[in-house]
Amino acid sequence: xxxxxxxxxxxxxxxxxxxxxxxxxxxxxxxxxxxxxxxxxxxxxxxxxxxxxxxxxxxxxxxxxxxxxxxxxxxxxxxxxxxxxxxxxxxxxxxxxxxxxxxxxxxxxxxxxxxxxxxxxxxxxxxxxxxxxxxxxxxxxxxxxxxxxxxxxxxxxxxxxxxxxxxxxxxxxxxxxxxxxxxxxxxxxxxxxxxxxxxxxxxxxxxxxxxxxxxxxxxxxxxxxxxxxxxxxxxxxxxxxxxxxxxxxxxxxxxxxxxxxxxxxxxxxxxxxxxxxxxxxxxxxxxxxxxxxxxxxxxxxxxxxxxxxxxxxxxxxxxxxxxxxxxxxxxxxxxxxxxxxxxxxxxxxxxxxxxxxxxxxxxxxxxxxxxxxxxxxxxxxxxxxxxxxxxxxxxxxxxxxxxxxxxxxxxxxxxxxxxxxxxxxxxxxxxxxxxxxxxxxxxxxxxxx
Numbered sequence: 001x002x003x004x005x006x007x008x009x010x011x012x013x014x015x016x017x018x019x020x021x022x023x024x025x026x027x028x029x030x031x032x033x034x035x036x037x038x039x040x041x042x043x044x045x046x047x048x049x050x051x052x053x054x055x056x057x058x059x060x061x062x063x064x065x066x067x068x069x070x071x072x073x074x075x076x077x078x079x080x081x082x083x084x085x086x087x088x089x090x091x092x093x094x095x096x097x098x099x100x101x102x103x104x105x106x107x108x109x110x111x112x113x114x115x116x117x118x119x120x121x122x123x124x125x126x127x128x129x130x131x132x133x134x135x136x137x138x139x140x141x142x143x144x145x146x147x148x149x150x151x152x153x154x155x156x157x158x159x160x161x162x163x164x165x166x167x168x169x170x171x172x173x174x175x176x177x178x179x180x181x182x183x184x185x186x187x188x189x190x191x192x193x194x195x196x197x198x199x200x201x202x203x204x205x206x207x208x209x210x211x212x213x214x215x216x217x218x219x220x221x222x223x224x225x226x227x228x229x230x231x232x233x234x235x236x237x238x239x240x241x242x243x244x245x246x247x248x249x250x251x252x253x254x255x256x257x258x259x260x261x262x263x264x265x266x267x268x269x270x271x272x273x274x275x276x277x278x279x280x281x282x283x284x285x286x287x288x289x290x291x292x293x294x295x296x297x298x299x300x301x302x303x304x305x306x307x308x309x310x311x312x313x314x315x316x317x318x319x320x321x322x323x324x325x326x327x328x329x330x331x332x333x334x335x336x337x338x339x340x341x342x343x344x345x346x347x348x349x350x351x352x353x354x355x356x357x358x359x360x361x362x363x364x365x366x367x368x369x370x371x372x373x374x375x376x377x378x379x380x381x382x383x384x385x386x387x388x389x390x391x392x393x394x395x396x397x398x399x400x401x402x403x404x405x406x407x408x409x410x411x412x413x414x415x416x417x418x419x420x421x422x423x424x425x426x427x428x429x430x431x432x433x434x435x436x437x438x439x440x441x442x443x444x445x446x447x448x449x
Contacts, residue, residue: 013338014331021330025323033316041286044303045273048288051216052301055224056290059212063204063294066101067164067182069094070200073106074186078197084131088142091133095140102172102179103203105132107149109196134203155199158183166295169206169234169243178206178234178243180295210235213299219307221283229296231263262289266298276302348380355383360391415444 073094076082082090087106095104107130130145149155158165164184172179183201187194209226213235216224225236231246241250247263250256256277265272269291276287285302292299347365354362364384422442430436 013341014334017334018327018331021327025327029316029319029323032319036315044286045288048218048273048286048301048303049271049290051218052224052288052290052299055212055216055301056292056299059209059299060292060294062100062208062212063166063182063292066098066202066204067184067294069098069101069104070164070182070184070202073104074184074200077106077200078186078188087131088133091131092140095133095135100204100208101135101202102177102205103132103134103143105145105201105203106130106198107145107155107201108198110150154181154183154201158185158199159196168228168230169232171243172203172205178210179203180206206234216301218301218303221281221304221307222285222302224299224301226292226297226299227263227266229267231267234297262287265289266291266300269296269298275305276300278302344377344380348383352383355387355390360387360394362387411444418444 251259289300
């Protein structure tokens with residue numbers, strides 16, 4: 001701190017004021033950034049939820065519309081009991097009318113012989129009756145089901161659960177198309193109970209779903225993905241993940257428990273907005289996720305943080321530039337003001353040094369205007385009065401000293417005259433007596449009346 005003590009008032013004043021200004025500017029910039037960032041994140045969260053929910057509603061409405069197709073067919077079968085020709089016509093017509101469908105099937109439960117309690121057989125084969133139509137190369141053709149479908153999930157699960165269900169996604173017969181099936185059970189009403197009669201199943205290609213999800217644009221690098229009830233990726237920009245990985249296997253591979261927690265929340269059917277690190281490029285995103293009520297899948301929409309915060313970063317840079325410019329402008333103003341204040345003080349200090357060295361005739365700076373009454377001018381007047389007083393004091397001291405020296409000179413002369421009258425040699429009073437002697441002295445008084 002010694003270097004600071006050696007500095008002048010202008011430097012100390014400038015340093016003190018600029019330090020305060022710097023703290024104020026830094027506080028304003030920090031507060032502006034935090035408030036703007038919070039408002040920006042809140043706005044992003046609101047828009048993210050709106051976009052994710054709108055997309056989920058769009059997908060859900062398409063799935064709900066697809067669910068009505070097998071429900072209508074099942075109602076027609078139970079109410080009208082069409083024969084084989086009518087059933088084929090019905091299935092083919094529904095497939096022609098709904099271009100999003102890949103295939104449509106009806107599988108009936110085998111009839112039981114009540115006398116033997118065994119399935120009726122025909123030429124030693126189970127009496128299984130089904131019809132399946134598929135779309136191939138923009139044409140609709142029948143594709144017989146040549147296996148015992150009773151043990152397959154699309155037939156067994158809705159039968160056991162006694163409700164319609166969406167299947168987990170799977171690759172179709174071609175091995176290239178990802179599909180999902182919706183199985184709707186139908187029943188025959190008896191007198192005292194309803195009897196399971198079969199399943200109406202539609203096959204839905206997920207290419208349209210991939211197009212819907214991939215059409216979401218959230219900046220240059222934002223994207224969306226869809227996972228199933230067990231976390232399997234149905235759509236994702238990285239096609240290697242689709243149908244090959246789950247969000248949990250990715251979390252294990254990256255040793256990232258945060259992704260695992262988000263995956264659990266998504267498959268639980270929850271909604272959320274959270275920070276998220278991309279699984280592919282390790283960039284930081286904000287992610288909004290929402291469930292699809294129709295089939296229990298979950299949609300995640302990612303918003304790149306660096307792109308969305310680019311505006312606030314640009315604004316912060318502008319504010320920082322303005323702050324730096326304001327800092328230098330204030331610094332220049334302070335230097336001019338402090339120079340104007342300290343210049344008279346410097347001149348006054350110079351005059352005081354000359355007075356201290358004995359030059360009482362030096363000129364003391366005077367106020368520029370007679371009516372000026374600031375501290376510097378009052379100090380200058382005080383120094384002027386002190387200079388006048390010193391000159392009077394030295395004059396009086398000189399006169400007093402001269403008078404005192406004159407008196408002392410006269411006293412010295414009188415003392416010498418007086419001492420000259422007195423004898424200075426004293427003969428022995430009793431020359432014959434060496435035992436004693438006599439001596440006399442006189443000291444003139446300092447002052448004589």
